[in-house]
Amino acid sequence: MKNEPDDYSIDNLKKDKICDWYGIRNYQVRNMIRDEMKKNDLAFFYHSNCDEPGIYGLMKIYKESYPDHTAFDRKAKYYDPKSNRDEPRWFMVDVKYIRHLKRPISLNELKSHKKLNKMKVVQRGNRLSITKLTQNEWNFILKIE
DNA sequence: GCCAACGTTGGC
DNA sequence: GCCAACGTTGGC
Numbered sequence: 001m002k003n004e005p006d007d008y009s010i011d012n013l014k015k016d017k018i019c020d021w022y023g024i025r026n027y028q029v030r031n032m033i034r035d036e037m038k039k040n041d042l043a044f045f046y047h048s049n050c051d052e053p054g055i056y057g058l059m060k061i062y063k064e065s066y067p068d069h070t071a072f073d074r075k076a077k078y079y080d081p082k083s084n085r086d087e088p089r090w091f092m093v094d095v096k097y098i099r100h101l102k103r104p105i106s107l108n109e110l111k112s113h114k115k116l117n118k119m120k121v122v123q124r125g126n127r128l129s130i131t132k133l134t135q136n137e138w139n140f141i142l143k144i145e
Numbered sequence: 146g147c148c149a150a151c152g153t154t155g156g157c
Numbered sequence: 158g159c160c161a162a163c164g165t166t167g168g169c
Binding site: 027127 | 149153
């Protein structure tokens, strides 16, 4: 799960312990969090759009999807007039901090491992803020951290 | 700050 | 339903 650290980083999450992952405005990602994410699913916290993009931490889904209320707030950055409380268009989950990786694993390093070359996050032009990875990829990353 | 890649919008 | 124009993402 990507976020820009200038906006909200793994360090912020460590402090807060739990946060709501609001602001998703992409249908593919929405479907994934709404239909597939289950409580206690694990996720990496990925820092994007920063000096050293890469994986920084480990977290889990703490609360399954519920309507993203920032879409209802006229003054919010993520306001969407097409979403309303009766028929919410956007959803979010809450995540809970587990730990930092022992060391961050940069995008460059992810790209250098042959076993990870199918991972969405290393693929060119991928713009989804949340992507799936396989159990093997997950295990591999935890082995090299 | 540039720009490639992609998603979304809206006219037709 | 096509597709050009536009906006956004995110690496570099």
